[in-house]
Amino acid sequence: MKGVIYARYSSDNQREKSIEGQIRECKAFAEKNDIQIVETYIFARNRYDSAHYKSILKRNGVKVISATEIISQGAEGILLESLLEGYVEYYSAKLSEKVIRGMKENALKCKYNGGTLPIGYVIDENKSFQIDTLVAPLLLLTLLSVMMKATR
Known part of the structure; x- marks a missing residue:
C-alpha cells in the first residue's frame, strides 16, 4: 500500500x-x-x-x-x-x-522574553534587563550629539 x-x-x-x-x-x-x-x-x-x-x-x-x-x-x-x-x-x-x-x-517585570536585545542592555543571570555599562555611555553621548545638532 x-x-x-x-x-x-x-x-x-x-x-x-x-x-x-x-x-x-x-x-x-x-x-x-x-x-x-x-x-x-x-x-x-x-x-x-x-x-x-x-x-x-x-x-x-x-x-x-x-x-x-x-x-x-x-x-x-x-x-x-x-x-x-x-x-x-x-x-x-x-x-x-x-x-x-x-x-x-x-x-x-522587565524580564527578557527572547529575541534581539536592545542596544545598551545585557541580560543578567535572573533573565532581567541591565544597563550595559560599557555601551550605554557611548549611546548617551551619541544621543546628546544628535540632540545638539537638531537644536542648532
Whole structure:
C-alpha cells in the first residue's frame, strides 16, 4: 500500500523538531504496517482545513488513517476524530493564551522574553534587563550629539 505523511504545525511558532518527531512516528507506523511513503505534506493545524483536505482525499478514494490514534472507520470514528481535532485546536489556543500571558508578565517585570536585545542592555543571570555599562555611555553621548545638532 502507498501512503503520504501529513504532519501539522500547531502554531506559527512551532519548532521544526516537532514536525520531525511527527514524521519519524509516521514513518515507523508506515514501516510496521508495510506502507510505502511517497510524499510528505506539512499544513497548519486547524479543524476547518483538516476537514476540507480530508473531504478532498476521501472523494478521491484515499483512506485517511492516524499513526498515533486508533480511529474506527464506522460512525463512532467520525465522532472521535471530530472530538480529537477539536481538543487539539482548543489545546493550541489555550497554550497560546498562556504563553502570551507569561510573556506579558515577563515584560511587566522587565524580564527578557527572547529575541534581539536592545542596544545598551545585557541580560543578567535572573533573565532581567541591565544597563550595559560599557555601551550605554557611548549611546548617551551619541544621543546628546544628535540632540545638539537638531537644536542648532
